[in-house]
Amino acid sequence: MFILNDEVGFRLRGETSPKLGAIDLNLLVVFDAIMRDRSVTRAGQRLGLSQPAMSHALTRLRHMLNDELFVRSPNGMMPTPRAEALATPVRFALDGLQQSLEPDEFDPSKATTTFRIAVDNYAAIVLAAPIAARVAREAPGVRLDFRPSGTLDVLEQLDRSELHLAMGPWDVPGERFVRKRLVQDQFVIVYRKGHPGMKAQEFPTEKLATLPQLEISSARFGPEFETGLGKSRPGPKPAMRAPFLSAAQILATSDLVSVLPLNVAKNMTRSHRCFTGGCRVRPNRSKPR
Numbered sequence: 001m002f003i004l005n006d007e008v009g010f011r012l013r014g015e016t017s018p019k020l021g022a023i024d025l026n027l028l029v030v031f032d033a034i035m036r037d038r039s040v041t042r043a044g045q046r047l048g049l050s051q052p053a054m055s056h057a058l059t060r061l062r063h064m065l066n067d068e069l070f071v072r073s074p075n076g077m078m079p080t081p082r083a084e085a086l087a088t089p090v091r092f093a094l095d096g097l098q099q100s101l102e103p104d105e106f107d108p109s110k111a112t113t114t115f116r117i118a119v120d121n122y123a124a125i126v127l128a129a130p131i132a133a134r135v136a137r138e139a140p141g142v143r144l145d146f147r148p149s150g151t152l153d154v155l156e157q158l159d160r161s162e163l164h165l166a167m168g169p170w171d172v173p174g175e176r177f178v179r180k181r182l183v184q185d186q187f188v189i190v191y192r193k194g195h196p197g198m199k200a201q202e203f204p205t206e207k208l209a210t211l212p213q214l215e216i217s218s219a220r221f222g223p224e225f226e227t228g229l230g231k232s233r234p235g236p237k238p239a240m241r242a243p244f245l246s247a248a249q250i251l252a253t254s255d256l257v258s259v260l261p262l263n264v265a266k267n268m269t270r271s272h273r274c275f276t277g278g279c280r281v282r283p284n285r286s287k288p289r
Contacts, residue, residue, distance in 0.1 A: 025097075027064065028090050030057040035087045036160055038076035091160055108139035115142065118149040118157070120168035121216070121244055126263040127167060127182065185261040190268060192252050212239035214256040216247055 033043035034054075044054040062069055065086075070077040079087065119128055128146055135142050149168055157163040158177060167182065189208070191198050197211050215238035242250055248268050251258055260268070 023064070024060070027057055027061050028094060030054065031061055031069070031083075031086070032090055032094055034058070034070055034077055035079060035083065035090075036162060038078070040070075040077060088159055095161055108135075108142065110141070111139050112141040113143075114145055115164045116145045116147060116162065118147050118152055118154050118163050118166040118168070120149050122169075122185075122261060122264060123167035124148070125244075125267050126261075183263070185263055187259050188262050188265050189257050190251060190260055190265045191257040192254070195255060195257070197255070198257070208257075208259070211257050212255060214238060214247060214250055214254075214258045215241045216244050216258065216260070217241045 029047065030043065030049075033046050034040060037043045037046060040054045040058065041051060044051055047054075049057070058070070065082065067082040068080055069083045070079055072078075124146065132144055135144055147163070149166060152163070154163065154166045154168075154170065155177075158166060189198075240250070240256060247258060250256060
C-alpha cells in the first residue's frame with residue numbers, strides 16, 4: 001500500500017500496489033496540477049512543461065494507477081472518482097514535502113512568494129488595507145492576492161492549497177483547518193446628518209424597528225441582534241437592499257439607516273463626511289467577528 005498520510009492510502013484495483021521507490025514523484029506533481037486547473041495545457045503552463053511532456057506524464061500516470069483519472073468534457077478535464085479520492089492525500093503529501101524543503105525560519109524581508117487570501121466584505125473593508133501596509137513594510141518582496149470569497153468555494157480551495165488563508169465568519173466543521181479570531185466588533189447605526197429620527201444617543205433595539213433600513217446585499221454583517229439573554233433574533237425587515245458601494249450615497253441622501261459593524265461604519269464615515277456615528281445597538285454587548 002502506498003500511504004500518503006496516517007489515514008489515507010490506495011491500492012491498484014486487482015493488482016499489487018506500486019512500491020514507493022518505483023513511483024516518479026514528478027507524476028504526482030503533474031496529477032495535482034491537472035486537478036487544480038482541470039486543463040492539461042494550463043497545468044503545463046503552471047509547471048513549465050510542454051503539451052507533449054504533460055500528455056506523456058498523464059499516460060504514465062494512467063498506466064501506473066490503472067485508471068483513466070481525467071476525462072475530457074465541455075468544462076475541461078473532469079476527474080474520475082479514483083482521481084477525486086486521490087486529490088486530497090496527494091495534495092497533503094506534496095505540501096509536506098515542500099515544507100520539509102523550506103528553510104526552518106521564515107524571513108519576511110527576503111521572501112518573494114505570493115499569498116492568496118479570500119476575504120468577505122468585512123475583511124476587505126476593515127482588514128485588507130492594514131495587512132497590505134504591514135506586508136509592504138516588512139516583506140516588500142511578498143505579493144498579496146486578495147480574492148472575494150463570495151465567488152469562491154473557499155473550503156475546497158483551502159484543501160487544494162489554492163488559497164493560503166480565508167478571512168470571514170465561517171463556521172468550519174472538522175479538524176482540517178485552523179481558526180483564529182482576528183478582530184471583535186460591535187454593531188452601530190449609520191445615518192445622515194440631521195436625520196429626524198435620530199435624536200437620542202442610545203435607544204433600545206425595539207425602537208430601531210420603527211426606522212426604515214437599508215440592507216447591504218452580498219454582506220454577512222446584516223442586522224441580527226442579541227437579546228439580553230444572549231439569543232440571536234432577526235432585525236426588522238429592510239426597506240431597501242443595495243450593494244455596499246452604493247450604500248454611502250443612499251444613506252447620505254435619504255432617511256434610511258443601516259446597522260453595520262463599528263469598524264465598517266468608521267470606514268464609511270471617514271469616506272463620507274455627511275455621516276455621523278450612530279448609537280450603539282447593544283450598548284452592553286459586543287458582536288464578535
